Amino acid sequence: MLKKDSLIKGTLILAAAALTARFLGLFQRIPLDYMLGPDGQAAFNAANQLYLLLLTVATGGIPITISKMISQRYALGRHDEAKRIYKAALLFGAVTGLILATAMFALAPVYAKISKVPYAVLSLQAIAPALLLFPVIAMTRGYFQGRQIMAAGGISQIIEQILRIIGGIGLALIILGWGYGDDWGAAAIAFGSVFGSFGAFAVMLWFARKLKRQDLAEQRSAGHAVRKPGGATGSPIPFRSIYREIFTMSIPAVVTAMTVQFVYFFDLSLFMRLTQSLYNEESAAVILANYSTKAMSLAGIPPILAIALGASIIPVISSAFSLNKMDEVQRQTSLVMRIVCFTGVPVALLLTVAAYSVTGLLFTSPSGSGTVALLTAGTIFQITMMTSNSILYGLDKPRQPMMHTIVGFGLKVLLSLALAPWLGVYGLIISSSVCFIAITLLNIRTINQQVKLNVLGKRWVPYLIAIAVPAAAGWGAEYGVLALTAAWHDKLSYLAAGAAAALVVGGLYVFLLAALRVVTPEDIRSFPGPLRKLLNLLLKPFYRRAV
Structure with a gap:
């Protein structure tokens, strides 16, 4: 049986799914450097970026809007109206997907000419079919979020990324093994998004069928007859009115997304x-x-952890503002801005100062x-x-x-x-x-x-010191270890240098946050549970009674 998720649990599910999906997406890019030359990489990335932009334009903000509309209708007991909205959203997703997929496939040569990346034609045409399903998938995710069933969207995201990586990389290995060039190899990796769309669609279809059977069973057990759309209130809502409400609410979100x-x-x-x-x-x-x-x-x-932590507090802001x-x-x-300062900056800082070693470790060269x-x-x-x-x-x-x-x-x-x-x-x-x-x-x-x-108040100068000193020390540690391990295998040298930079940057950053009183015990007590426990563990030697 599908159960509704609480606000906190739902946020955690979506955040965990986003974290997993982002990391899996990273591992699709790394093999590109080993499998394709510069032209092939440029072709795949150009096609993938256009695909992501079109997908954002078609769906960005709309699933959130649909979830709000569905949630409101169910809260008011207008279930048939909610299902009418869902039907309208699916129709919009299907038509939009067909138009975008067709346009992307047909106009691929034009875009390749404009961007001066001729290899991109095949990649654009290979990834285009994924646009057929993803708008529909996005609408379905919005519906399930409105029903407070977050697991559906989370699981579909993870399955999508797994199949995208396995399908795309596996197909590329076969294509390149047969002697085809980089343009075909890039197209094969791009086609992985189509595999991902099939997997995500299958997951959402399974959840949709299960929820439909559950709704019917609940109606029968309650002694209600299955009603027509619109119910006792008369004729169903025109799709025109539904679309007007969707677009009025979602256009600002699409632009920012x-x-x-x-x-x-x-x-x-x-x-x-x-x-x-x-x-x-x-x-x-x-x-x-x-x-x-x-x-x-x-x-x-860098944005993954900070955004996930910050997003967990946004509903609280909305609730407090409404009251x-x-x-x-x-x-x-x-507090939200303080969290992103404390958590997002050190990750970006490490990747900046240790860029040489991290790039050399993960890719073919630095x-x-x-x-x-x-x-x-x-x-x-x-x-x-x-x-x-x-x-x-x-x-x-x-x-x-x-x-x-x-x-x-x-x-x-x-x-x-x-x-x-x-x-x-x-x-x-x-x-x-x-x-x-x-x-x-x-x-x-x-x-x-x-x-x-009031993010840091008078603590901005100590905070900047807590950033600058670890950055300089981490950069020095990285190049010192690189010099000491010059005779090692390249990958081992990069690993040692990156690890040294991470220890120096991370250790000094935490030390200075506490020593300079950038983070106070009051800050720690106000943070979300997982972050509070982590900071309390790290800063316990400095603050005996932080929590």
């Missing part, structure tokens, strides 16, 4: 054109491969480690942008982050056009960071108009 995908899509699509005055065609292909395969995959790591408990809203919004370092450093601002977006949603202000995102997009485009011809890939990354910073600052200004944020 596509920020990171748009930034990466812009870079990959116009990289060859924007940097042609700086790089020749061969070096541009190598740099683009390093950026899209190595830097983008590693840059996806006009502004003191609690202020406390919780400040080539492109400078790009990895700069992009992972910029994820600090990506984290604050996404978290402040969520806070504004909790404050029932979805339009503001949408407008701020549009401003950020404008800055990204203008700065990329100005900097990329002079600084190449670094110009693109700098422009992305400026985009994230601008959105964050505008979001914080809007939040402060509602409640006064």
